[in-house]
Amino acid sequence: MEKITLASQLLQYLITGLTVGSVYAMVAVGFNIIYNVTEIINFAQGEFVMLGGLIMVFLHVAMGLPLILAFPATIVLVTVIGILIDRLAIRHIRHPSVFTLIIATIAVSIIIKGMASFIWGKDPFDLPAFSGRNPINILGAVIQPQYFWVIGFLVIAAIALSIFFDRTIIGKAMSACADNADAASLVGINVKQMVLLSFALSAAIGAVAGITITPISLMEYDRGAMLAVKGFGAAVLGGLGSFPGAILGGLIIGSIESFGAGLIHSGYKDAFALIVLLIILFFKPSGLLGSTEISRIKRF
Amino acid sequence: MLRIAKLPIAIFALFIIVFPWIARQIPAIGNYTDIMVFVGIYCLITIGLSLLMGYAGQISIGHAAFFGIGAYISGVLTAKYGMNAWACMVIGMTVAAVVAALVGAPSLKLKGHYLAMATLAFGIIVFIIFNEEIEWTGGPDGMSGIPGLSIFGFEFDSVERYYYLVWGFVLAAFVFTVNVIQSGTGRALRAIHASEPAASAMGVNVSRFKILVFVYSAVLASLAGSFYAHYLNFINPSTFDLFFSIKLLIMIALGGMHSIWGAIMGTGLITFLSYEWLRYFEEFEIIVYGVILLFVTVLLPDGLAGVPKIVKGWFRRKVSDER
Numbered sequence: 001m002e003k004i005t006l007a008s009q010l011l012q013y014l015i016t017g018l019t020v021g022s023v024y025a026m027v028a029v030g031f032n033i034i035y036n037v038t039e040i041i042n043f044a045q046g047e048f049v050m051l052g053g054l055i056m057v058f059l060h061v062a063m064g065l066p067l068i069l070a071f072p073a074t075i076v077l078v079t080v081i082g083i084l085i086d087r088l089a090i091r092h093i094r095h096p097s098v099f100t101l102i103i104a105t106i107a108v109s110i111i112i113k114g115m116a117s118f119i120w121g122k123d124p125f126d127l128p129a130f131s132g133r134n135p136i137n138i139l140g141a142v143i144q145p146q147y148f149w150v151i152g153f154l155v156i157a158a159i160a161l162s163i164f165f166d167r168t169i170i171g172k173a174m175s176a177c178a179d180n181a182d183a184a185s186l187v188g189i190n191v192k193q194m195v196l197l198s199f200a201l202s203a204a205i206g207a208v209a210g211i212t213i214t215p216i217s218l219m220e221y222d223r224g225a226m227l228a229v230k231g232f233g234a235a236v237l238g239g240l241g242s243f244p245g246a247i248l249g250g251l252i253i254g255s256i257e258s259f260g261a262g263l264i265h266s267g268y269k270d271a272f273a274l275i276v277l278l279i280i281l282f283f284k285p286s287g288l289l290g291s292t293e294i295s296r297i298k299r300f
Numbered sequence: 301m302l303r304i305a306k307l308p309i310a311i312f313a314l315f316i317i318v319f320p321w322i323a324r325q326i327p328a329i330g331n332y333t334d335i336m337v338f339v340g341i342y343c344l345i346t347i348g349l350s351l352l353m354g355y356a357g358q359i360s361i362g363h364a365a366f367f368g369i370g371a372y373i374s375g376v377l378t379a380k381y382g383m384n385a386w387a388c389m390v391i392g393m394t395v396a397a398v399v400a401a402l403v404g405a406p407s408l409k410l411k412g413h414y415l416a417m418a419t420l421a422f423g424i425i426v427f428i429i430f431n432e433e434i435e436w437t438g439g440p441d442g443m444s445g446i447p448g449l450s451i452f453g454f455e456f457d458s459v460e461r462y463y464y465l466v467w468g469f470v471l472a473a474f475v476f477t478v479n480v481i482q483s484g485t486g487r488a489l490r491a492i493h494a495s496e497p498a499a500s501a502m503g504v505n506v507s508r509f510k511i512l513v514f515v516y517s518a519v520l521a522s523l524a525g526s527f528y529a530h531y532l533n534f535i536n537p538s539t540f541d542l543f544f545s546i547k548l549l550i551m552i553a554l555g556g557m558h559s560i561w562g563a564i565m566g567t568g569l570i571t572f573l574s575y576e577w578l579r580y581f582e583e584f585e586i587i588v589y590g591v592i593l594l595f596v597t598v599l600l601p602d603g604l605a606g607v608p609k610i611v612k613g614w615f616r617r618k619v620s621d622e623r
Binding site: 041089092093094095099100102103104106107108109110111112113114115117118122225226229232233236265267268270271274275277278281282283285 | 549586
């Protein structure tokens with residue numbers, strides 16, 4: 001066993017931080033997808049991650065479905081739940097204001113959490129790592145192979161989404177709703193369908209985050225709220241509405257959390273991300289990559 | 301609701317005064333006085349919150365933190381340092397006011413509901429502090445040995461005595477808040493809720509008013525926390541978690557955002573639900589709360605306080621149909 005040097009320890013913190021940060025980044029991207037189309041801050045965003053993890057455990061471990069089938073099946077199921085949230089709750093609010101929408105998504109999130117505790121109980125669940133648990137040694141840092149899966153899926157999701165929004169008609173239609181919903185509906189875009197699609201997409205990416213992180217950090221029913229707050233912190237840090245910002249914000253928040261827990265105080269691990277969120281809200285609410293101009297038009 | 305009639309307040313006060321006597325006569329509701337003490341404590345928080353949410357149009361998802369600040373300052377200073385309980389209450393309220401101003405001032409200057417997110421993060425941070433500063437707070441196990449309240453040798457040592465003490469403060473806060481709503485300040489707050497740019501064009505200092513209301517609601521929550529600590533003689537962090545903040549939100553949404561009466565109704569209903577009627581559901585009560593909150597948001601945007609109006613409109617339509 002070689003000696004643990006400070007440098008290797010720092011590298012360890014960095015890689016752990018980037019991995020956790022990838023999950024926050026995916027949650028933040030999920031926030032942005034819905035926010036861009038609807039100006040809703042979906043407080044239930046973290047529940048998609050929780051559901052992704054737990055449904056995957058159910059399909060893969062309990063039902064014995066192979067990984068290659070359980071993975072897409074989980075994404076589909078969580079996506080359906082995302083669609084149901086829009087169809088059953090959000091769409092029926094008669095006078096949607098930012099105020100009522102916040103409260104509605106909070107309601108949805110505690111209903112989902114309650115159901116999850118009903119179905120899965122309160123214990124955390126483990127999921128086998130995708131490619132084993134033999135740690136890889138890089139410059140003295142010990143790294144689980146699963147870490148690469150998490151970071152890899154963030155990259156895949158980012159590429160897929162940027163192709164979707166820049167190259168496809170539907171993606172461009174969604175971007176149009178983001179710019180101006182009234183104008184979008186004037187040129188024949190079905191805004192309601194775009195809202196539905198935004199919930200579906202956002203649920204899907206949440207599910208991916210949940211599936212990939214569960215082998216590392218386990219998953220239990222009440223993980224959603226904290227993931228949502230941290231993901232929101234990442235979204236605000238990067239600039240609400242900006243996809244590159246969300247990814248950057250997520251990676252930064254994950255790293256701050258990992259270094260903070262390692263070097264300062266592990267008990268306050270969860271507080272670091274929130275303190276960053278407060279600082280950003282107070283001093284630069286438009287975020288690192290957000291534009292002040294856009295934030296002036298938006299209601300939130 | 302511009303005018304708040306004096307008669308309902310008098311009737312309500314009378315009801316509060318005779319309630320313990322009624323509860324004593326009927327064995328089935330004998331423990332309701334005890335629950336009503338908690339209703340009173342929570343009402344202190346929701347009265348302030350309803351001013352913030354219903355009149356100033358801002359959401360706070362972190363008031364459990366101010367409730368906890370009051371409870372822990374009272375608890376730690378009286379149990380560990382033997383300080384005077386009433387002085388500690390004032391210290392708690394002062395600290396809550398300063399913290400609220402520090403958290404609220406920057407986020408309330410921003411547009412929209414940044415306060416919701418800032419208070420959410422703030423609430424969780426305070427919750428973590430309660431858990432981690434074991435030396436002072438006892439950590440997750442909580443702290444016991446908090447003394448009861450007394451004044452000039454008169455001990456508030458029975459449920460009924462404490463009931464009258466708490467409800468005395470609730471009525472005072474209620475009357476004060478109603479006066480605020482009916483004053484120029486109340487008009488300014490409603491103007492802010494309706495349209496911030498319009499209000500500020502009329503010369504209303506929007507952010508100052510919002511900060512004031514936020515601080516006021518935090519002070520009331522801290523006071524409630526002190527009463528809570530001295531009543532139970534024991535506190536632990538889980539009382540002051542995110543879910544409690546959400547529960548406060550449910551109380552106000554259920555009663556009706558724009559009515560201070562609604563806040564009291566909602567608080568009473570939710571408190572009785574969680575202390576008495578939903579005990580069978582145990583852990584799953586959270587689903588019931590979620591359904592209530594969603595139901596109210598979608599179908600009753602004005603909460604229970606808006607029901608009479610809906611019924612009236614429904615009757616009117618029916619009558620005009622028959623003609």
